[in-house]
Amino acid sequence: MKVVVDMNKCQDHGQCVFAAPDVFHFDSEGRLAHLPEAAEASREEVEEAVDVCPLQAIRIED
Amino acid sequence: MSGTVVVAGASMAGLRAAEQLRAAGWHGPVVLVGDEPHMPYNRPPLSKEVLAGKASFASLAFRPRASVSDVRWRLGTRVVGADLDRRTVQLDSGEQLPYAGLVVATGMRPRRLPCPGPVQGRHTVRTLADARRLREALTRPGARVVVVGAGFIGCEVASTALALGADRVTVVDPQPLPMVGPLGALLAEALLDRHRRRGVQFALGTQVTAFQGDDRVSGVVLADGTALAADVVVESVGSLANTEWLEGNGLDLTNGVLTDEHLRAGGRPDVVAVGDVARFPNARYDGVARRVEHWSIPTDTAKHAARVLTAHLTGTGVPLGPFAPLPTFWSDQHDFRLQSFGAPVLGMDDVRVLDGDPAGDPEGDLLVGYHRGEHLVGVVALGGRRAVAAAARYRAELLEQPALAVPLEEHK
Numbered sequence: 001m002k003v004v005v006d007m008n009k010c011q012d013h014g015q016c017v018f019a020a021p022d023v024f025h026f027d028s029e030g031r032l033a034h035l036p037e038a039a040e041a042s043r044e045e046v047e048e049a050v051d052v053c054p055l056q057a058i059r060i061e062d
Numbered sequence: 063m064s065g066t067v068v069v070a071g072a073s074m075a076g077l078r079a080a081e082q083l084r085a086a087g088w089h090g091p092v093v094l095v096g097d098e099p100h101m102p103y104n105r106p107p108l109s110k111e112v113l114a115g116k117a118s119f120a121s122l123a124f125r126p127r128a129s130v131s132d133v134r135w136r137l138g139t140r141v142v143g144a145d146l147d148r149r150t151v152q153l154d155s156g157e158q159l160p161y162a163g164l165v166v167a168t169g170m171r172p173r174r175l176p177c178p179g180p181v182q183g184r185h186t187v188r189t190l191a192d193a194r195r196l197r198e199a200l201t202r203p204g205a206r207v208v209v210v211g212a213g214f215i216g217c218e219v220a221s222t223a224l225a226l227g228a229d230r231v232t233v234v235d236p237q238p239l240p241m242v243g244p245l246g247a248l249l250a251e252a253l254l255d256r257h258r259r260r261g262v263q264f265a266l267g268t269q270v271t272a273f274q275g276d277d278r279v280s281g282v283v284l285a286d287g288t289a290l291a292a293d294v295v296v297e298s299v300g301s302l303a304n305t306e307w308l309e310g311n312g313l314d315l316t317n318g319v320l321t322d323e324h325l326r327a328g329g330r331p332d333v334v335a336v337g338d339v340a341r342f343p344n345a346r347y348d349g350v351a352r353r354v355e356h357w358s359i360p361t362d363t364a365k366h367a368a369r370v371l372t373a374h375l376t377g378t379g380v381p382l383g384p385f386a387p388l389p390t391f392w393s394d395q396h397d398f399r400l401q402s403f404g405a406p407v408l409g410m411d412d413v414r415v416l417d418g419d420p421a422g423d424p425e426g427d428l429l430v431g432y433h434r435g436e437h438l439v440g441v442v443a444l445g446g447r448r449a450v451a452a453a454a455r456y457r458a459e460l461l462e463q464p465a466l467a468v469p470l471e472e473h474k
């Protein structure tokens with residue numbers, strides 16, 4: 001499962017980090033970073049991350 | 063069990079409810095009825111990026127999950143009544159829609175000021191249409207703007223109006239400080255100072271008693287008799303729940319739809335309420351029923367309510383413990399952000415600075431903790447990205463706190 005984040009939209013709210021900590025994290029500067037390829041087992045978490053992004057910046061591509 | 067789930071209200075909470083019904087295993091028909099002509103869209107940018115012209119109206123639309131491609135959308139359609147005993151809702155077309163399950167997701171509408179005077183030139187910000195009209199008014203050169211209400215939408219609109227080149231922006235509020243209810247005095251002081259340093263003016267501890275002008279607003283009159291010239295007035299003085307259509311069914315509709323700990327209304331297993339309109343007890347705190355108008359709530363409530371409703375419809379037991387969300391809100395104003403986790407309002411008697419120095423750099427980051435007894439019940443950050451990240455570090459601690467034993471008075 002491919003996880004795409006539009007970094008032009010991202011405003012570092014971090015809600016995705018809480019929803020799917022295996023896929024999203026903050027780097028040492030407090031900026032969002034993520035794994036572009038996520039295990040199928042994390043699908044529910046990543047779907048939740050998509051829902052809770054205030055900027056609608058996250059997309060799952062199958 | 064067969065039958066249809068009707069979702070009344072087709073905005074964020076309605077959409078999330080439909081998606082979560084599918085995720086919970088409800089494969090039967092779902093109909094969403096919404097009175098706006100649009101598919102669900104994101105409201106926070108209406109007072110920020112969209113009003114400022116930095117994001118297009120088109121960019122607001124939510125991307126529904128593929129799982130709801132088969133739900134029926136009845137847009138531009140109002141629900142005007144409901145008979146919960148007979149399990150039908152009535153539409154403005156005269157049609158009666160039978161349901162097996164009903165999701166109440168009709169949200170709020172802005173409260174209006176009951177003051178005398180002209181109506182033209184007075185705005186609210188709740189819908190796409192509202193934001194379009196206000197943007198047009200604010201982009202006329204040299205606009206003098208009065209924002210009534212220093213809550214989060216009022217403060218956001220004031221900062222956006224200034225960025226759009228308004229000549230003068232004044233915020234009026236009966237409270238002595240902006241956003242003092244959700245933030246407490248310590249942070250509200252810092253917020254006031256930051257707004258003033260960027261040029262927003264305030265008339266605090268007073269209220270609007272009348273509007274001046276013949277056919278359109280030219281000014282507002284305050285309680286002490288002073289008048290402020292105004293070309294544009296924005297009323298952000300709270301909201302009213304859209305529940306009139308549910309009257310006559312014996313539900314408690316004072317300030318939203320009162321629900322039990324599983325978001326079910328009136329003791330009925332087939333009616334749930336989600337989003338801004340739901341007044342629910344939060345088992346994380348004192349169990350007192352409150353409405354919460356934060357962006358995170360439509361998603362949180364939808365997930366819980368959809369599981370509960372699906373369990374009922376498919377004849378299985380309630381699958382989970384009581385609803386216990388962690389309230390979360392943010393607000394972007396000028397070049398800074400406010401980020402809140404937990405329930406600061408329950409810890410206003412013991413407010414401690416966790417990081418930063420309110421007496422130091424007036425633009426420095428601040429992180430504030432709200433306590434009840436020995437327990438941290440909320441944190442709020444004011445500042446840039448680092449402050450927000452610092453607040454997020456307390457989130458786990460907030461999640462671990464035990465429930466408050468002593469019920470509090472309802473705060474609203």
Ligand SMILES: Cc1cc2nc3c(=O)[nH]c(=O)nc-3n(C[C@H](O)[C@H](O)[C@H](O)COP(=O)(O)OP(=O)(O)OC[C@H]3O[C@@H](n4cnc5c(N)ncnc54)[C@H](O)[C@@H]3O)c2cc1C
Nearest residue numbers: 071073074075097106140141168169170337338356357391
């Ligand atoms: C301008 C603005 C800025 C915001 N900014 C932030 C922010 O920065 N941070 C934050 O945490 N939260 C913010 N919020 C709050 C957040 O957007 C709301 O909590 C959320 O939108 C609530 O969604 P909802 O679906 O419950 O209600 P709503 O979005 O109000 O949806 C209810 C829908 O039901 C429709 N409806 C009503 N009555 C009927 C009827 N009888 N028949 C059919 N349809 C009906 C309405 O027209 C509407 O489309 C903001 C809200 C606004 C308005």
